[in-house]
Amino acid sequence: MNNDGAPGFRPIDIVTIIYALLQAVLVTIFMSNRPGWFYLTGFYLAACGIALVFALFQKYGFTKILRLCYPLFFLPLLYEALRSQILIIWGRSFDHQVTALEMKIFGFEPSFILQKYMTIGLNELFSLFYMYYYILPVLALILVIRRRWDSLERTALAVSVSFYICYEIFIFYPVFGPRFYLENVYYLPLIGPFFTPLATRIVSQGGLQGGAMPSSHCAVALVFTWFLAREFKSAAKPLYFFLIMLSISTVYGRYHY
Structure with a gap:
């Protein structure tokens, strides 16, 4: 990717605009009979406007960092906006299909079987691995410190696309x-002295009911x-080890199938 300072549309701008426009269309079609739907449409159109503004940015100094990865800063807002959209198309979830598929493939439901091996120690360990996800963006700051601009842009683009795809699937499935x-x-509760209640609290307060398939947690971590x-x-081996443990933790903690 060309990293000169000239303004202009870049892939991260294009995918952000496409996502925001698609969401605005979905809200207009499926939520126009609900009070305040136009605020949500306006929010997505504003996201398009932000992408257009950033496309005009000269990439110098601190604005260079923003220019390359600005969608990452408002992804949490896009996530929150989904709360009122999850059931707008079908009005129900498809958990029964996912659990039926698990039974067909494995002959059992993995998170249920894992109860046989549960201990407070494992609860704490896998809760810690689950929260490793929130450390990954901090690790990516190394790219900024080392001024690896091309790698930063590619990472930000891939992460943004991963989130956008997951968000769309949450609505359609x-x-x-x-x-x-x-x-x-379940016959055993997830309990522990520190990391377990912390992870549970984070998911309970910030998690999206209806966003369990696919796991954006695993997709973005990957x-x-x-x-x-x-x-x-x-650092490849430890990074992949933590990724595997994080993936297992999403099932162990009953967050994803």
């Missing part, structure tokens, strides 16, 4: 996840890990 759908089936491992080859 909402899945609540085992912690909701199988809540009355993207971050891939690019960081390519950039820092000596």
Whole structure:
């Protein structure tokens, strides 16, 4: 990717505008009979406007960092906006299809079977691995410190696209996840002294009911890990180890199938 200072549309601008416009269209079609729908449409159109403004930015100094990865800063807002959109198309979740597929493939529901091995120690360990996800963006700051602008732009683009795809699937194929759908089936609670309640609190307060398939947690962690491992080859093995443990933790913690 060309990293000169000239303004102009870049791939990250284009995918952001496409995503925001698609969301605005979906809201207009499926939510126009609900009070305040136009505010949500306006929000997505504003996101398009922000992308257009950044396309005019000269990439010098601190604005260079913003220019290359600005969508990452308002992805949490796009995530929050989904709360009122999850069931706008079908009005229901598809957990029954996902659990049926798991039974067909494995012959059992993985998160249910894992109860046999649960201990407070494992609860704490996997909760810690689950929260490793929130450290990955901090690790990506190494790219900024080392002025690896091309790698930063590619990483930001891949992460943004991963989130956008997951967000769209959440709307077209909402899945609540085992912690909701199988809540009355589990016979052991997830308990622990520190990391377990912390992870549970984070997900309970910030998690999206209906966004369990695919796991944006795993998808984005995979993207971050891939690019960081390519950039820092000596750290590849521990990075992939943490990715595997994080992926297991999403099932162990009943957040994803």
